[in-house]
Amino acid sequence: MECTIKWVDGMTFLAETGTGHVVAMDGAPEAGGRNLAPRPMEMMLAGAGGCTAFDVVLILQRGRHDVRNCEVKLVAERAETDPKVFTRITFHFTVTGKGLKRETVERAVHLSAEKYCSASIMLAKTAEMVHEVTIVDVE
Numbered sequence: 816m817e818c819t820i821k822w823v824d825g826m827t828f829l830a831e832t833g834t835g836h837v838v839a840m841d842g843a844p845e846a847g848g849r850n851l852a853p854r855p856m857e858m859m860l861a862g863a864g865g866c867t868a869f870d871v872v873l874i875l876q877r878g879r880h881d882v883r884n885c886e887v888k889l890v891a892e893r894a895e896t897d898p899k900v901f902t903r904i905t906f907h908f909t910v911t912g913k914g915l916k917r918e919t920v921e922r923a924v925h926l927s928a929e930k931y932c933s934a935s936i937m938l939a940k941t942a943e944m945v946h947e948v949t950i951v952d953v954e
Contacts, residue, residue, distance in 0.1 A: 825849055830858075856893070859938070860904070864889045866934040867906060870927035871920075875912070880919060883953060884911035891942070901942040906935070911951040920948055 817833040826842030827849065840855050842848025853861070864887045875882040885908065892903040906928075910920050924946050928935060935944065 827851055856899075856901075859934075860889050860891050860901075863904070863932070863934040863938055864906070867924075867927045867932040868908075870931045871908065871910065871923045874923040874926055874931075875910070875915075875920070878919065878923075880915060881913040882910060882915065883913070884951075885909070901938055903943045903945065904935075904938060905945040905947065907947045907949070909949045909951060911953060913953050915950050915952065917948070917950055920950055924948055 819831045821829045821831070823829055823839075826847045828840045830838045830840060832838070838858065839852035840858060841850060841852040842854065844850055868885050868887045871887075872882060872885050875885075888907045888909075890905045890907075891901045893899045894902050906924075908920070908924055928939075928944060928946055938944075
């Protein structure tokens with residue numbers, strides 16, 4: 816896996832991934848940025864959310880569960896001094912489907928958190944991880 820970061824101007828950067836996708840990042844105005852794109856740490860948080868949502872949906876689908884939607888809201892706390900690492904991240908999953916059992920969804924979340932999601936497992940080296948689940952049943 817590889818990525819190239821190019822400085823555009825001010826505090827705006829473009830990341831080109833090894834798969835050829837481009838993502839912009841920018842800083843806050845007080846740090847010289849223009850608030851044109853997400854901050855790098857927001858990208859890390861989004862990456863962890865995308866990674867774990869991917870896992871949960873895949874685990875449920877492979878188990879032949881009728882999953883219709885999966886949303887994950889992440890709320891992170893950071894250290895007050897440099898390096899301002901994440902110290903606590905709460906993942907709130909809202910999983911929608913037909914006939915989903917709480918134990919099944921919680922097991923998928925647990926497997927992602929403990930075994931499959933490389934991003935959140937790395938972040939867990941500095942942050943307390945909290946996982947919450949809401950299940951929405953559809954007819």
